[in-house]
């Protein structure tokens with residue numbers, strides 16, 4: 070394994086390039102992914118390497134794009150759709166929810182839709198309410214869709230390659246603020262299995278379960294907590310559907326305290342599902358204190374920087390939440 | 399089990415002058431009619447569950463279009479899809495089994511009337527979402543083009559579907575990429591109760607092709623040969639790289655939209671007027687009076703499709719019911 074330090078964005082591009090070299094059926098389609106290189110620069114030079122046929126610029130036509138990907142996937146291609154901002158999946162919801170997710174089951178199991186849909190998610194760029202949402206719970210609620218949220222460069226590459234291999238529709242929600250972050254990434258092709266959580270950090274006092282951008286924020290919080298003598302485990306589920314509860318349950322059994330951190334609004338968010346699974350399972354009897362959720366406010370993402378920051382969990386919120394939780398009986 | 403004769407392109411270029419192709423087309427239309435009349439009866443007697451949409455009166459469009467296709471060509475279909483399915487070559491027993499919620503149905507009883515797909519005949523599926531199949535057809539056509547295959551994709555949909563965004567996005571994509579797809583609009587004058595007069599300002603639906611810079615044509619959808627001829631041109635254009643066509647077939651559904659329809663939005667006179675233009679009787683008269691086929695040949699076909707439908711009901715009824723124990727299978731496809 071030769072690890073280099075590359076960005077999250079480069080890791081995604083490398084995965085797409087390697088998958089396209091390995092399999093002529095893999096191609097990419099989306100808005101401004103060609104000569105422009107993608108709204109967030111993810112497709113970059115792929116257009117120059119693979120040409121306009123396989124790095125296929127589309128009109129501003131999200132429903133049409135996803136529909137075309139579903140059709141191509143049904144007859145054996147492996148399309149990777151880039152939706153410019155995850156918010157615009159709203160335009161394409163029929164094809165995602167009523168077509169891609171249902172076809173395998175509804176038609177009795179013969180056809181399937183090996184499509185990957187990638188989209189930048191989350192706030193922090195000042196783009197306000199229609200370009201900043203964290204919509205993962207929408208997708209995770211639909212049987213037939215797999216949903217992954219890579220939180221670092223290594224997983225961004227490994228999960229994407231696993232998603233491309235997967236014979237089912239996989240929604241990959243990338244975080245905008247992570248695109249320029251760097252980390253060690255192996256050069257060769259590797260798959261990070263879909264449906265396996267990651268133990269990011271180990272500590273004996275409490276468990277922090279976090280997704281997306283909240284994973285690195287929780288690790289930073291854990292470092293500050295360590296200075297105060299509180300040792301936190303950090304778990305990144307990585308995949309919301311299917312969900313791996315084993316690590317989470319084991320860690321709760323070991324520590325008795327758990328904080329669930331997500332950027333998305335709290336109400337009916339994905340962490341509510343994890344809380345429910347904890348309540349339904351053996352981990353409930355290990356709890357020394359109530360489950361604590363630290364989530365986005367139940368509001369649209371605002372524009373002003375101080376408002377935007379206030380709307381989603383920050384490092385201080387996680388630290389404060391952990392300290393508070395440790396004071397519970 | 400009675401197998402319906404596959405459709406074929408007439409060597410003479412017209413279904414009215416090629417005997418084998420004419421008989422196959424007639425058999426297809428008769429089979430659709432017979433199958434759907436049986437389904438109507440099963441519903442009326444409470445022996446069938448769910449809902450269904452009948453295409454009785456519209457048999458010529460499914461048949462004429464599919465006669466212009468090769469076995470390896472694809473179709474996408476609609477909620478009113480029995481005709482497309484049969485014309486593309488589906489097995490009546492497996493269709494009936496699906497409608498009767500049997501394990502042996504095309505979808506193992508998970509889809510019902512509105513969701514039948516058949517990989518063998520390259521039917522990518524009926525669709526419960528109006529216009530849902532149109533972008534999918536464009537995508538399947540894109541795949542053919544990217545792989546250098548010469549297969550064509552036909553997307554069937556109704557007049558109502560052309561008011562959906564999906565129709566417009568799909569036509570535009572297919573146009574700019576010159577995709578090998580034929581968009582077949584079966585204009586039966588209504589989307590449920592909403593007439594085309596109320597739902598659009600264009601005179602002909604095929605005029606909508608102009609907006610995308612593609613070919614558009616309107617044909618008498620109750621004239622199976624006219625449909626075939628127009629489809630053959632469109633399919634040839636698609637296959638040779640000439641891009642998509644919007645082909646409008648003007649037709650009419652005799653039955654209500656679905657089983658709950660009281661026909662309050664149209665008159666009995668209008669329905670009768672269209673019944674007088676029965677696509678099956680019209681075609682029979684043409685090929686009988688020209689001497690291409692005999693009355694007894696037609697009667698043989700009628701007896702054959704009736705037997706086919708009866709057998710389908712009998713065999714499907716005897717099949718095991720779909721099994722709740724395996725409900726969790728096929729939510730996802732297992733990786734190989």
Ligand SMILES: Cc1ncc(C[n+]2csc(CCOP(=O)(O)OP(=O)(O)O)c2C)c(N)n1
Nearest residue numbers: 478526527528556557558559586588589590
């Ligand atoms: C997106 C969507 N909207 C509404 C419906 C309900 N619906 C089912 S069929 C139909 C009418 C469709 O009309 P048309 O496209 O002309 O097809 P036809 O039924 O006449 O064959 C409607 C409104 C639906 N299934 N999907």
Ligand SMILES: [Mg+2]
Nearest residue numbers: 556557588589
């Ligand atoms: Mg209609």
